[in-house]
Amino acid sequence: MIATESLSLSEIEDLAFRALVNAGTSEENARPLAVATAMTEADGVASHGLAYIPIYAQHVECGKVDGTAKPVVTLPRPAVVTVDAATGFAHSAIDLGFEKLIPLARELGVAVLAVNNSYNCGVLGVHTQRLAQAGLLGIGFTNAPASIAPSGGAKPVVGTNPFSISAPDADGNAALLIDQSASTIAKSEVMKHAREGRPVPEGWVLDANGQPTTDPEAGLKGSMVPSGGYKGVGIALTVELMAAAMAGAALGSVASPFSGTAGGPPKTGQFFIAIDPQATSGGLFQDKLAELIDSVRSQDGARLPGDGRKKCREGAAKKGVAVNAALLEKVRALL
Amino acid sequence: MIATESLSLSEIEDLAFRALVNAGTSEENARPLAVATAMTEADGVASHGLAYIPIYAQHVECGKVDGTAKPVVTLPRPAVVTVDAATGFAHSAIDLGFEKLIPLARELGVAVLAVNNSYNCGVLGVHTQRLAQAGLLGIGFTNAPASIAPSGGAKPVVGTNPFSISAPDADGNAALLIDQSASTIAKSEVMKHAREGRPVPEGWVLDANGQPTTDPEAGLKGSMVPSGGYKGVGIALTVELMAAAMAGAALGSVASPFSGTAGGPPKTGQFFIAIDPQATSGGLFQDKLAELIDSVRSQDGARLPGDGRKKCREGAAKKGVAVNAALLEKVRALL
Numbered sequence: 001m002i003a004t005e006s007l008s009l010s011e012i013e014d015l016a017f018r019a020l021v022n023a024g025t026s027e028e029n030a031r032p033l034a035v036a037t038a039m040t041e042a043d044g045v046a047s048h049g050l051a052y053i054p055i056y057a058q059h060v061e062c063g064k065v066d067g068t069a070k071p072v073v074t075l076p077r078p079a080v081v082t083v084d085a086a087t088g089f090a091h092s093a094i095d096l097g098f099e100k101l102i103p104l105a106r107e108l109g110v111a112v113l114a115v116n117n118s119y120n121c122g123v124l125g126v127h128t129q130r131l132a133q134a135g136l137l138g139i140g141f142t143n144a145p146a147s148i149a150p151s152g153g154a155k156p157v158v159g160t161n162p163f164s165i166s167a168p169d170a171d172g173n174a175a176l177l178i179d180q181s182a183s184t185i186a187k188s189e190v191m192k193h194a195r196e197g198r199p200v201p202e203g204w205v206l207d208a209n210g211q212p213t214t215d216p217e218a219g220l221k222g223s224m225v226p227s228g229g230y231k232g233v234g235i236a237l238t239v240e241l242m243a244a245a246m247a248g249a250a251l252g253s254v255a256s257p258f259s260g261t262a263g264g265p266p267k268t269g270q271f272f273i274a275i276d277p278q279a280t281s282g283g284l285f286q287d288k289l290a291e292l293i294d295s296v297r298s299q300d301g302a303r304l305p306g307d308g309r310k311k312c313r314e315g316a317a318k319k320g321v322a323v324n325a326a327l328l329e330k331v332r333a334l335l
Numbered sequence: 336m337i338a339t340e341s342l343s344l345s346e347i348e349d350l351a352f353r354a355l356v357n358a359g360t361s362e363e364n365a366r367p368l369a370v371a372t373a374m375t376e377a378d379g380v381a382s383h384g385l386a387y388i389p390i391y392a393q394h395v396e397c398g399k400v401d402g403t404a405k406p407v408v409t410l411p412r413p414a415v416v417t418v419d420a421a422t423g424f425a426h427s428a429i430d431l432g433f434e435k436l437i438p439l440a441r442e443l444g445v446a447v448l449a450v451n452n453s454y455n456c457g458v459l460g461v462h463t464q465r466l467a468q469a470g471l472l473g474i475g476f477t478n479a480p481a482s483i484a485p486s487g488g489a490k491p492v493v494g495t496n497p498f499s500i501s502a503p504d505a506d507g508n509a510a511l512l513i514d515q516s517a518s519t520i521a522k523s524e525v526m527k528h529a530r531e532g533r534p535v536p537e538g539w540v541l542d543a544n545g546q547p548t549t550d551p552e553a554g555l556k557g558s559m560v561p562s563g564g565y566k567g568v569g570i571a572l573t574v575e576l577m578a579a580a581m582a583g584a585a586l587g588s589v590a591s592p593f594s595g596t597a598g599g600p601p602k603t604g605q606f607f608i609a610i611d612p613q614a615t616s617g618g619l620f621q622d623k624l625a626e627l628i629d630s631v632r633s634q635d636g637a638r639l640p641g642d643g644r645k646k647c648r649e650g651a652a653k654k655g656v657a658v659n660a661a662l663l664e665k666v667r668a669l670l
Contacts, residue, residue, distance in 0.1 A: 077444030077614045079414050091430075109412030110447045110608070114615040137581060153637030157630040165573050167580070176576065178569045228563030234513045234640050235570075238500050241511065245502070245627060246472060248619035253630045254590055273445070273608060276452070277581055279412045280449040280606070284583035292572075292580060295492040295588045302488030305569050 004323035007317060012323070013038040016053050020335040023057035023069035025089070032091035039126045041321045044312030046187050048123045050323060053290075053331050055259065056089075062261040065089055079104060079111045082143050087265035092143075094270060097245040098127075102134045104287035105274035115270040116249035120258045122143070125179030125306070128166035131274050132174035139273040141242035142162045145266065147187055149223040151230040154210030156223045159252040159268075160187050161239035168277065168284050176293060176335050177306035183224040190216050190224070242271040244297035264308075338660035345659070348373040351388050354669040355380040358392035362426070367426040368457075373460050376656045379647030382523050383458045385658060388666050390594065391424075398595040400424055401452050406431050414439060414446045418581075422448060422600035425456035425477075429605060433462075433517035437469045440609035450605040451584035453592045455479070460514030460641070463501035466609050467509035474608040475499045476577035480601065481587040482522055486565040489545030491558045494587040494603075495522050496574035505614065505621050511628060512641035517571035518559040524553050525559070526594075575604040 007015070012212040018220060024242045041049035055096035058239035060067035069088020069242065073096050075081055080099045085093035121127065121142050131138025135222060144159030160183040169175035185204045193200045194216035205219025214220055226232025249269025256263025277285035296302045342350070345435035353368035357361060369393065376384035395402035404423020408431050410416055420428035432448040449603045457461060459475050466473025479494030495518040504510035521537045528535045529551035537547055538553025548554055561567025579586045584604025591598025612620035629636045 005661070019535045025605070050485075058657075076617070077611065078442075079446070080444030080611075080614045082615060082617065105414070108443065109415035110445055111414070112445045112610060112615060137576070148638065150631040150634065150637040153631065153634035155634055157627070163573075165576060167576055178573055180566050180569045182393060184563070227566045228519070229665070231515050231562045233564075237511070237640065238498075239515055240627060241472070241502055241624070244622035245620055246348060246615050248450075248616035248623065251623060251627055253626075275581065276412065276415075279415045280417060280447060280581050281583035282411070282417065282451075285580055287582035288583065288586060289576070291586055291606065292492070292575060295586070296485040296488065299485065299488035299490055299492075302485040304485065305565070305572065 001289055005325050005328055006320045007323050008320040010040055012041050012050060012321065016050065019053050019331055020067070022335055023060040023067065025060050029069065029089050029092045030068060032095045033089050036091050036122055036126050040123050041323070042313045042316035043123065043126070044316075045123050046324070047186070050331055051327055052122065054334065054335050058261060064256070064261060064263070064265055066265070066285070073097060073100060073177050075100065079108050079112065079196065081113045083113065083115045085115055085118040087117050087267065088119070090118045090270060092117055094121065094127055094272075096150045097272070098130065099163040101272065101274050102131070102136065104123055105136050106276055109279040109318055110273065110275045113269040113272040113274070114247035115178045116247045117265070117267050118249060118269050119266060120268075121270050123160050123179065125166065125309070127272070128164040128179070129174045129177055131176070131272065132166040132168035133172050135168050135172060135276070136274040137168065137322040138166045141239045143240050143243035143249065143252050143255075143268050145257050145268075147224045148183060148226050148233060148236045149206070149210060150231070151233050151259070154206070154208065154223065155280050157253050158182070158233075158236040158240045161236040161243070161252070163235065163239050167289055170288070175289055176304060178308070180305070182226055182232045182239065183329045184227045184232070185224075187224055188221050194220060243269045248269050339657035340663055341655045342658050344373045345379055345657040347376050347385060347656060350666055351385060354388050354392055354594045355395070355402070357669055358395040358402065360395050364402060364404065364424050364427045367430045368424050370460050371426050371457055375460050376658070377651035378458065378461070378535040378644040379651075380458050380644070382521070385666055389669065393596060394667050399591070399596060399598070399600055401600070408435060410435065411509065414443050416446065416448045418448065418450045418524070420450055420453040421546070422452050422602065423454070425453045426448065426474055426506070427604060428453055429456065429462055429607075431581060433437055433465065436607065436609050437466070437471065440471050441611055442616040445608065445610045447584035448607040448609070449585070451582045452600070453584060453604050454600050454601060455603075456605055458514065459497050459499040460501065460512050460644070462607070463499040463510055463514070464509045467501040467503040467512070468507050470503050470507060470611075472503065472612050473501045476574045476637055478575050478578035478584065478587050478590070478603050479591045480592050480603075482559045483518060483561050483568060484541070484545060486568050489541070489543065489558065492588050493517070493568075493571040493575045494586070496571045496578070498570065498574050501573070502624055504624070506571045507547045510624055510640070511639060512644070516559055517567045517574065519562045520559075522559055525554055529555060578604045582606050635667050
């Protein structure tokens with residue numbers, strides 16, 4: 001039995017905010033990250049919620065991220081927004097970009113946002129969800145330090161690179177939210193097994209020679225298994241094209257690690273596409289979306305991506321979130 | 336040894352064009368489809384090249400596709416092009432849409448094309464490749480009649496739904512082309528095994544109760560295995576959102592089959608996103624793309640998606656394509 005303490009979402013946001021500011025983050029950079037931390041805990045993704053606050057604080061202190069960075073927004077074309085995150089947190093850079101992106105997408109029917117000189121953006125679906133809340137279909141890509149090898153090779157060239165898509169219902173909620181990485185399993189799961197000295201199941205990692213292994217340490221020195229073999233590599237390359245090459249950001253093959261204090265800022269990227277569904281579908285979008293969701297819901301036992309997070313979110317809004325007590329102690333020590 | 340005859344790409348195009356026109360297709364609808372047929376044979380994807388001409392001809396004759404359809408182009412927003420394919424061939428609808436899409440994407444930085452009331456668009460990468468040839472990054476989605484079940488369910492709700500991304504080099508070629516379906520294997524491979532009365536390998540198909548089977552007939556009555564499990568379902572749903580819901584096209588769950596003569600027009604959809612890489616990357620795109628490609632090419636034995644097709648294409652331009660003699664006889668019988 002792990003000891004937990006129940007916190008409301010605003011308590012989580014406040015705790016994250018104060019810890020980040022105390023570490024040297026400006027208030028305008030800390031707020032979006034604190035909001036996302038509460039949203040992530042609400043979604044039940046504990047691995048990327050408060051658990052990251054001590055890492056973020058450490059990264060501000062060691063200079064891996066510039067807590068007082070002032071992101072620079074540019075509009076190089078009528079439907080294109082770019083943000084130089086200036087090696088600060090991704091969240092405030094994305095927020096500033098969305099302020100321009102959302103009205104442009106509504107006006108023109110589609111607009112894109114490219115963020116470079118950025119950092120780990122946490123749970124990608126937290127960002128695309130906000131586009132759905134604005135009535136737009138949102139697609140997002142974010143790259144990470146290399147941990148997946150190309151087909152036929154053994155040396156990692158691309159990260160576990162997730163993409164996300166979020167579809168709005170008529171009431172401004174994300175009716176369908178997909179957020180998945182290119183690997184079979186999250187790298188954080190392998191790191192957890194390594195810390196605990198436990199073997200990982202087969203099919204999670206490969207060693208430095210590209211051979212299957214159940215040793216998590218060998219896997220972390222080798223590579224992550226792409227989901228579905230070469231098709232997972234295709235997803236990781238797609239995300240790398242969008243979040244790094246299209247954003248003018250650092251490729252995963254040269255980016256510094258997201259963990260630890262070495263290597264300076266990772267300078268990775270994010271890319272978002274926001275589209276007005278009413279414009280492209282001739283007003284049919286909501287009917288088609290409802291029909292698609294119903295085709296799944298009408299089957300006993302069938303699930304849609306995001307169902308688990310949605311259920312957590314509904315519970316969290318009413319009852320708060322049970323947070324690991326040892327983690328809470330660690331975060332409170334930062335205040 | 337299968338008997339073959341060597342044809343040049345223009346001979347393939349001409350043969351396809353005349354067979355389509357002879358079946359009742361208008362010249363303006365037959366030409367783009369004939370060009371794509373030659374491009375597909377050049378890429379070495381014989382399953383979707385001339386092999387489809389007898390099916391297309393049959394579908395014009397039975398009314399599953401309207402050979403004389405006149406697609407209608409609309410611009411509902413400054414950066415949005417929509418095409419009602421009017422139950423005609425996808426290829427001429429996409430071509431008409433691209434005429435508007437390409438200049439808009441260059442001017443605004445991004446534009447989208449949604450096609451509904453459409454049909455099987457053949458190899459998706461043939462279309463996204465043309466966006467790369469125009470100097471744009473192209474992303475494409477196309478949906479198909481349902482053959483993949485949701486996680487936890489057994490009844491298919493989405494097709495093997497491919498997506499494709501094509502990245503331009505500085506000379507107007509597709510430097511990197513990804514084109515992959517959401518299933519472990521193409522449905523056409525299962526149909527081929529069924530015709531030949533051979534069992535399929537485990538992991539290709541599930542029966543109508545969602546249980547693994549090696550019987551291709553049971554698989555065709557059941558469902559296709561999604562690549563990487565629930566993540567393959569996530570890809571299929573992503574494509575369904577874009578090509579059907581966002582385009583206002585028929586969902587895979589209600590679309591008539593792409594094969595056979597029953598059910599009338601499938602009315603499925605396509606969706607394309609075209610982005611100017613120079614605008615979003617601050618001019619860094621070509622350097623980043625070259626660096627990404629080199630990170631793979633510099634590893635012995637490592638491959639990039641599309642390498643196989645590229646090699647075929649280079650050979651085909653010089654030496655033509657070896658076409659199955661029995662198939663050629665079948666196509667020539669249509670003239």
